[in-house]
Amino acid sequence: MxxxxxxxxxxxxxxxxxxxxxxxxxxxxxxxxxxxxxxxxxxPFIESIELYAAKSGEELVKKQSFTFTDRGGDFVTLRPExxxxxxxxxxxxxxxxxxxxxxxxxxxxxxxxxxxxxxxxxxxxxxxxxxxxxxxxxxxxxxxxxxxxxxxxxxxxxxxxxxxxxxxxxxxxxxxxxxxxxxxxxxxxxxxxxxxxxxxxxxxxxxxxxxxxxxxxxxxxxxxxxxxxxxxxxxxxxxxxxxxxxxxxxxxxxxxxxxxxxxxxxxxxxxxxxxxxxxxxxxxxxxxxxxxxxxxxxxxxxxxxxxxxxxxxxxxxxLGLVPEFVPSPAPVLVTVFDASLLLEAYRLAAELRRSGLRVLCYPEPVKLQKQFKFADKMKARVAVTVGPDEAANGQAAVKNLVNGEQVVVKREVAAETVKKILAVIGP
RNA sequence: GAGCCUGUAGCUCAACGGCAGAGCGCUACACUGUGGAUGUAGAUGUUGAGGGUUCGAAACCCUUCAGGCUCCCCA
CATH class of the missing domain: 3.30.930.10 (Bira Bifunctional Protein; Domain 2)
Known part of the structure; x- marks a missing residue:
């Protein structure tokens, strides 16, 4: 300690x-x-001490501000005002x-x-x-x-x-x-x-x-x-x-x-x-x-x-006036189904980002359950998953994490689907 | 510069001279293609540090460090 x-x-x-x-x-x-x-x-954040001494009185400045001598021998102070x-x-x-x-x-x-x-x-x-x-x-x-x-x-x-x-x-x-x-x-x-x-x-x-x-x-x-x-x-x-x-x-x-x-x-x-x-x-x-x-x-x-x-x-x-803290600036999480689909998830995440979305992607193939818990902690709003079935059919599963509803859509319209959900529940 | 209070698990705190604990959080499982809820199990400590008193100290005393609140000050 x-x-x-x-x-x-x-x-x-x-x-x-x-x-x-x-x-x-x-x-x-x-x-x-x-x-x-x-x-x-x-x-500047650093000023010469004279700048303050003139107005505020040197005593006040020396006693109540951070002052130091720099390597060149000049007496400087971190600005107090x-x-x-x-x-x-x-x-x-x-x-x-x-x-x-x-x-x-x-x-x-x-x-x-x-x-x-x-x-x-x-x-x-x-x-x-x-x-x-x-x-x-x-x-x-x-x-x-x-x-x-x-x-x-x-x-x-x-x-x-x-x-x-x-x-x-x-x-x-x-x-x-x-x-x-x-x-x-x-x-x-x-x-x-x-x-x-x-x-x-x-x-x-x-x-x-x-x-x-x-x-x-x-x-x-x-x-x-x-x-x-x-x-x-x-x-x-x-x-x-x-x-x-x-x-x-x-x-x-x-x-x-x-x-x-x-x-x-x-x-x-x-x-x-x-x-x-x-x-x-x-x-x-x-x-x-x-x-x-x-x-x-x-x-x-x-x-x-x-x-x-x-x-x-x-x-x-x-007074409770601070806005709710949302840990992740990205409202979308792309999950990684398994090791063989990790790069597929990365590709999908990249596609979604190119369409203007902020996207978080889990960086290793752990259990889906864990990834969804992670999404929850990060307060992500939407999860997108490509499992073996979706991969075979050119699809993606898009889940609204606020109401729990999931739809499987064509991969090309995945970004559009995500945006529609976000438009309803907020980014 | 002065006074008062507080340091115990990741967090909030209990134990107040006699085996260091609870809640929350965390991890795992229930649940091998899906989060929040619930249940079960589990992990976690030089009790801020150093010294002293005592058969025995987290507790009492001293020193020290850190934090909080107040006075002073507040450009």
């Missing part, structure tokens, strides 16, 4: 069943992206790109953190960004892309919701409470942590951090006011656009969404599963300005979001 080399901590092995889930997420994410006209792109690479690639072609740029990506990322429910050290992330436009309507489109995905994987508005807030709105509210600028980041963290603490503990924590009793009371009023968005022109327009896009049933204003992040400047949003078995967000994003400042581009505004595969994977499994 201990002799076996284990997978690296925080990584996952993708057996075919898990791979099917990952591909399901990839397909649905891609389809949601393409339906809004987004182009697929990608960046995509946005800096996006910024560089956009800046490099800023003069020739047609804006607004709409890009999406799905690929691997690495963060050196403690693995726990919903978090691994190696994960896949879907990123969607629109650059070059600064409007609430653009923000609404990004949210709509996210909702389109949630809807397409079968999550209902009762099961998943996107919570939206606006940084500028919160800033104006904090102004009204006379919360000084240098306290804003700390207050953001307070808001983020509120749901994890008891009300009494949170009150104490806020007062401890130097806010006055009246500021605390004011803060609680703000965080409990779900009509606050009506005072904000950007959010009013955002919700009108969401309505027009047909996704408003999934979206609601929530003053508790802050996303403690440095670079968000306007709209911010996070999607949650409502039952809350996973306390992490399914996806999150928002509007950012000055994206290109650190990489030498002209000022450019953007809006985007990211979704990790881990949390959504757990949610889909817990």
């Amino acid at each position: 201990t002799q076996k080399i284990q997978p690296v901590k925080g990584t996952r092995e993708f057996y075919p069943e898990q791979m099917a889930l990952r591909n399901f997420i990839y397909e649905k994410a891609g389809e949601a992206s393409r339906s809004f006209g987004y182009q697929e792109w990608d960046a 995509l946005t800096p690479s996006l910024a560089r690639m956009i800046a490099a072609r800023q003069g020739e790109l047609t804006f607004p740029v709409r890009w999406w990506s799905f690929g691997p990322f690495w963060r050196y953190e403690q693995p726990q429910k919903g978090r691994t050290r190696e994960f896949f992330q879907w990123n969607v960004d629109m650059l070059g436009v600064n409007s609430p309507e653009a923000d609404a489109e990004l949210i709509a892309v996210g909702v389109t995905f949630l809807r397409s994987v079968g999550l209902s508005p009762a099961q998943a919701a996107v919570h939206v807030n606006n940084r500028r709105l919160m800033d104006s509210q904090f102004d009204a409470l006379d919360i000084p600028q240098e306290k804003r980041l700390e207050v953001s963290n307070m808001v983020d942590r509120r749901s994890k603490m008891t009300p009494a503990n949170w009150d104490a924590y806020v007062l401890d951090s130097g806010l006055s009793q009246s500021q605390l009371e004011g803060l609680k009023v703000i965080l409990g006011d779900f009509d606050l968005w009506k005072k904000n022109d950007e959010l009013t327009r955002l919700f009108a656009a969401l309505e027009a896009l047909g996704v408003s049933e999934y979206v609601k204003f929530d003053p508790n969404i802050m996303r403690g992040l440095l670079y968000y400047t306007g709209t911010v949003f996070e999607a949650f599963e409502t039952s809350g078995s996973v306390r992490r967000a399914i996806l999150g994003g928002g509007r950012y300005d000055n994206l290109l400042a650190d990489v030498g581009g002209q000022p450019l505004s953007g809006v985007g979001f990211a979704m990790g595969d881990v949390v959504i994977g757990i949610v889909l499994q817990e």
Whole structure:
């Protein structure tokens, strides 16, 4: 046991069943992206550490990402996020790109953190960004892309919701409470942590951090006011656009969404599963300005979001929304009657494949019973057998494995017969 | 970086100081030209590893490794 080399901590092995889930997420994410006209792109998986150090702070990068020195002595890191690479690639072609740029990506990322429910050290992330436009309507489109995905994987508005807030709105509210600028980041963290603490503990924590009793009371009023968005022109327009896009049933204003992040400047949003078995967000994003400042581009505004595969994977499994796993991608099994007919079976399989079917052929002459059991395990839908009788008469026995009916037909129409069966019971 | 919990058959778990077991899965047979169901039989273990206590350890103690959950953090 201990002799076996284990997978690296925080990584996952993708057996075919898990791979099917990952591909399901990839397909649905891609389809949601393409339906809004987004182009697929990608960046290097390895980047120089400076790319991240500039924005995120070197300490964070060194502590929470996989970094190493390559053979040439360069200090590199496995990408922990995509946005800096996006910024560089956009800046490099800023003069020739047609804006607004709409890009999406799905690929691997690495963060050196403690693995726990919903978090691994190696994960896949879907990123969607629109650059070059600064409007609430653009923000609404990004949210709509996210909702389109949630809807397409079968999550209902009762099961998943996107919570939206606006940084500028919160800033104006904090102004009204006379919360000084240098306290804003700390207050953001307070808001983020509120749901994890008891009300009494949170009150104490806020007062401890130097806010006055009246500021605390004011803060609680703000965080409990779900009509606050009506005072904000950007959010009013955002919700009108969401309505027009047909996704408003999934979206609601929530003053508790802050996303403690440095670079968000306007709209911010996070999607949650409502039952809350996973306390992490399914996806999150928002509007950012000055994206290109650190990489030498002209000022450019953007809006985007990211979704990790881990949390959504757990949610889909817990809610029973993962499609049934069919082990064999080939719905047809050609059996091998005996050793003398093995090559005949191979010929028949080849014929069926040439007609466009996906075909599995048993590779040795074992008992038919075993081959049919194998077909069953692989969830094959049709079995085709050529025994001595069929071989002598130029025929093939085609069996529908779903209802058990078998017909013996001319060899030439075997493919046609199989296709008819599949047309009825599904591929 | 800190805390709590768990490592026993391929999987899920029982045995909680006294012969290491069950269910599922697997293999074979019933069924020598046909799957799912059922029945019968069978195989499978250095109880994560190392040390200690004991007449006796899967169990108790120590060390170590691995995993899970939480705090922290979350670009």
